Amino acid sequence: MKDTYISEAVKYIGADDTTLDLFESQYQIPNGVSYNSYVILDEKVAVMDTIDERKTDEWFANLENVLNGRTVDYLVISHLEPDHAANIKRAADKFPQAQLVLSAKAKAMLPQFFDIAHLEERCLVVKEGDTLELGTHKLHFVMAPMVHWPEVMVEYEETEKILFSADGFGKFGALSAEEEWTDEARRYFINIVGKYGVQVQTLLKKAAALDIQTICPLHGPVLKENLGFYIGKYLTWSSYEPEEDGVLVACASIHGNTKAAAEKMVEVLRANGASKVVFMDLTRDDMAEAVADAFRYGKIILAAASYDAGVFPPMEDFLHRLVHKNLQKRTFGLIENGSWAPCAARGMKGILEGMKEVNVCENVVSIKSTMKDTDVAKMEELAKEILA
Numbered sequence: 001m002k003d004t005y006i007s008e009a010v011k012y013i014g015a016d017d018t019t020l021d022l023f024e025s026q027y028q029i030p031n032g033v034s035y036n037s038y039v040i041l042d043e044k045v046a047v048m049d050t051i052d053e054r055k056t057d058e059w060f061a062n063l064e065n066v067l068n069g070r071t072v073d074y075l076v077i078s079h080l081e082p083d084h085a086a087n088i089k090r091a092a093d094k095f096p097q098a099q100l101v102l103s104a105k106a107k108a109m110l111p112q113f114f115d116i117a118h119l120e121e122r123c124l125v126v127k128e129g130d131t132l133e134l135g136t137h138k139l140h141f142v143m144a145p146m147v148h149w150p151e152v153m154v155e156y157e158e159t160e161k162i163l164f165s166a167d168g169f170g171k172f173g174a175l176s177a178e179e180e181w182t183d184e185a186r187r188y189f190i191n192i193v194g195k196y197g198v199q200v201q202t203l204l205k206k207a208a209a210l211d212i213q214t215i216c217p218l219h220g221p222v223l224k225e226n227l228g229f230y231i232g233k234y235l236t237w238s239s240y241e242p243e244e245d246g247v248l249v250a251c252a253s254i255h256g257n258t259k260a261a262a263e264k265m266v267e268v269l270r271a272n273g274a275s276k277v278v279f280m281d282l283t284r285d286d287m288a289e290a291v292a293d294a295f296r297y298g299k300i301i302l303a304a305a306s307y308d309a310g311v312f313p314p315m316e317d318f319l320h321r322l323v324h325k326n327l328q329k330r331t332f333g334l335i336e337n338g339s340w341a342p343c344a345a346r347g348m349k350g351i352l353e354g355m356k357e358v359n360v361c362e363n364v365v366s367i368k369s370t371m372k373d374t375d376v377a378k379m380e381e382l383a384k385e386i387l388a
């Protein structure tokens, strides 16, 4: 279990979910996920977000335990997505004197989710630079529009120097899971917030002006040490610059011949001195991880079967996801396979045209049904070109 102790005054009241099959109905989470929420105990008591419906009872029990008979003065709402906001109405009903502290956009969106009585009087709308005194603790509000959703804001508590970072610095994996941060944080960030690199960079610039000693995200561990490492990863991911030197080989094969060629390409790349080569079978491996790998490495070889005068759908899906997530600044190499009129390369190129700052290697490997020596020779040329 990750250490969730923050301080005498700031308490973790979130919960692990290890039985959810798919996060946001599409992302595999083999080690679950945590829904984080925090309480600041001072002259006034502030609850920092609620959690997912699935863990309602556990959250209220944790909250009651920390409150120890006190009541809630403020419910700070950073983000209205249901994995954080599901219990807003229940909390508002249970603590009728509590004010809901939120951005103007969140206030406008709130009635779409909940029918909260006397909403006008209950809301304390905050904007960029506003502060809220709780006693010795003082929250500063920093707007973070489209760091996932438009209503998002983050909060900086100046006394303990804590950034409550909403979905920023979040990660898949329950707090009970023993796993390192980077891979599951990357898979989370790229797939969920990856499209909004510009907005993340804007937020990081604002954060750079703050003295942050602890980051309290809405998923994943509380970050207390080595914060430069985590912030550095976010700077890289949100800039769309490759994180590491290496080549991703991603293949989509119906009967295995394109896959055999892609595996051969891995060997050829290694033999030509590639520092690192990662292989992904898009028909079976986790698509979200393949997308994250495309952000991780600067060079990508795509190998796909031709299909109905186009591209085999798992490759099409992969490429559309990359376009959707705004991937840019990459070099691609293409391998196609077809039994009568190979056309996957043309189809893949067409989708890549939707990306910014993309180079496509001139050497295209075009296989007819099964790989031949002439195809391997072409792979050698492609390897030399992409590694140059």
Ligand SMILES: Cc1cc2nc3c(=O)[nH]c(=O)nc-3n(C[C@H](O)[C@H](O)[C@H](O)COP(=O)(O)O)c2cc1C
Pocket (backbone or CB within 6 Å): 252, 253, 254, 255, 256, 257, 258, 259, 305, 306, 307, 308, 309, 310, 337, 338, 339, 340, 341, 342, 343, 368, 369, 370
């Ligand atoms: C549904 C379907 C559609 C296909 N469409 C095309 C096509 O449009 N053009 C082509 O040359 N081959 C087409 N093929 C054939 C495959 O692309 C070809 O057999 C290729 O070698 C398959 O490689 P694999 O062994 O990796 O699946 C199609 C195959 C299937 C099953």
